[in-house]
Amino acid sequence: MKFREGQFQPTSSYPNVLLVDDEDALLASVRRILRKQCSLKTCSDPHEAIRLLRQSPDSFDIIISDLRMPGIDGVEFLTIAREIAPDVPRVLLSGSLSENALKEAINKAGISRVIVKPVPPEVMLSTVQGLTTGQGDASRPSxxxxxxxxxxxxxxxxxxxxxxxxxxxxxxxxxxxxxxxxxxxxxxxxxxxxxxxxxxxxxxxxxxxxxxxxxxxxxxxxxxxxxxxxxxxxxxxxxxxxxxxxxxxxxxxxxxxxxxxxxxxxxxxxxxxxxxxxxxxxxxxxxxxxxxxxxxxxxxxxxxxxxxxxxxxxxxxxxxxxxxxxxxxxxxxxxxxxxxxxxxxxxxxxxxxxxxxxxxxxxxxxxxxxxxxxxxxxxxxxxxxxxxxxxxxxxxxxx
Structure with missing residues (x-):
């Protein structure tokens, strides 16, 4: 994002989304869902995503991560992402998550949303819109x-x-x-x-x-x-x-x-x-x-x-x-x-x-x-x- 003379000037009219998941099928599906309305960057390796965030912490409007990944899980990755880019909303994808685990994830990683897999296309799109432009959910901030x-x-x-x-x-x-x-x-x-x-x-x-x-x-x-x-x-x-x-x-x-x-x-x-x-x-x-x-x-x-x-x-x-x-x-x-x-x-x-x-x-x-x-x-x-x-x-x- 660029700022000039006190006015917010987005570099693009589309939200910049970082998606981290080791499932190629999901990455391909999400690309089809979001590519026409988002600027999407996908990573199959959370360590690669961390390096990307450290290089350019202000490049993304939203970070989405799967829960189960090799090396570090989604909660740990989003916790690190929170330290690097604390103002960027974070979303966790999960097939199942207990109530206690959900509370721990929210507190530890400051997660804005948890989406249960499999993810319907309209849910993914409305979540991104709601957390970046305020369109998908009137209760969320812009x-x-x-x-x-x-x-x-x-x-x-x-x-x-x-x-x-x-x-x-x-x-x-x-x-x-x-x-x-x-x-x-x-x-x-x-x-x-x-x-x-x-x-x-x-x-x-x-x-x-x-x-x-x-x-x-x-x-x-x-x-x-x-x-x-x-x-x-x-x-x-x-x-x-x-x-x-x-x-x-x-x-x-x-x-x-x-x-x-x-x-x-x-x-x-x-x-x-x-x-x-x-x-x-x-x-x-x-x-x-x-x-x-x-x-x-x-x-x-x-x-x-x-x-x-x-x-x-x-x-x-x-x-x-x-x-x-x-x-x-x-x-x-x-x-x-x-x-x-x-x-x-x-x-x-x-x-x-x-x-x-x-x-x-x-x-x-x-x-x-x-x-x-x-x-x-x-x-x-x-x-x-x-x-x-x-x-x-x-x-x-x-x-």
């Missing part, structure tokens, strides 16, 4: 978007801040740090940008970019916004990675002068149900940081995650709050019930997307703790000396 974000973090990323207020008196109680990509936002919404990179290691880089910005401008932040907590978004995928969590805690310990930080984790990812996520999240709480369950009510995981505990509070999704102005009895009753249930569990409740006084008054009445939304302030840039005042580049999304 690698191209992840690379766009990776490039934008160098020169085309900034952080805006949106206030939160106490519900009882509407006094400012905190700020949420929100990533903005001025160049990318000429084509994509913030939601498309973030969701496109959600399951890619670059989402962790984005977190550290935001924390670095806060650290660099801590004095300006205190002067402009006061000494209030700042919330930072974390991806469930990042929390599921023990290396990311260790690096995050080390960073926080190494920067004791940072403003008081809180973290928000979206509920819209099944990664939040993995054992790794459940093991790693309490480490942030033990380190003294509040963690909020973000986007509560937007998906299907809200109640299930609430049962798991591990959260200091929750943020009611803006889609729920928007419907309050329509005098929707079901939604208003649900918001009230959630607020009461959260308080019984010792959790605080924040409502985001508050855009009218009627909504704010209702939420205040039912006991929501804090409010966030356009009624109290749009996301805004820091007023840095010698820089132009920046405007939010046309988005209503709050991630």
């Amino acid at each position: 690698r191209q978007m992840a690379l766009r974000v990776q490039d934008a973090l160098k020169t085309n990323h900034t952080v805006f801040f949106q206030p939160r207020v106490n519900a009882d008196d509407f006094a400012v109680a905190g700020q949420e740090a929100l990533s903005r990509f001025p160049g990318l936002q000429q084509t994509f919404t913030v939601e498309e940008i973030i969701s496109g990179a959600e399951d890619h290691p670059v989402i962790g880089d984005l977190t550290f970019k935001v924390l670095g910005f806060i650290d660099q401008h801590r004095d300006v932040i205190a002067k402009q916004y006061g000494n209030h907590p700042i919330s930072v978004n974390l991806s469930p995928n990042s929390i599921s990675d023990i290396n990311f969590v260790n690096a995050l805690i080390d960073f926080l310990r190494a920067h004791p002068g940072l403003p008081l930080l809180e973290f928000e984790v979206t509920e819209q990812s099944n990664m939040a149900f993995t054992a790794e996520f459940q093991d790693n999240l309490p480490r942030l709480l033990s380190a003294g940081y509040k963690v909020f369950l973000d986007d509560f009510g937007a998906g299907n995981n809200s109640i299930a995650l609430l049962r798991r505990g591990h959260f200091s509070g929750l943020k009611l999704d803006k889609s729920l709050i928007a419907r309050l102005d329509d005098h929707n009895t079901i939604d208003s009753s649900f918001v009230e019930w959630v607020t009461q249930a959260a308080h019984q569990l010792g959790m605080s409740v924040i409502a985001e997307g508050v855009e009218t006084l009627d909504s704010a008054t209702f939420l205040q009445h039912i006991g929501v703790d804090q409010l966030q939304g356009y009624y109290f302030g749009r996301p805004g840039a820091l007023l840095l000396e010698g820089s132009d005042i920046q405007k939010d580049p046309g988005t209503t999304f709050s991630r």
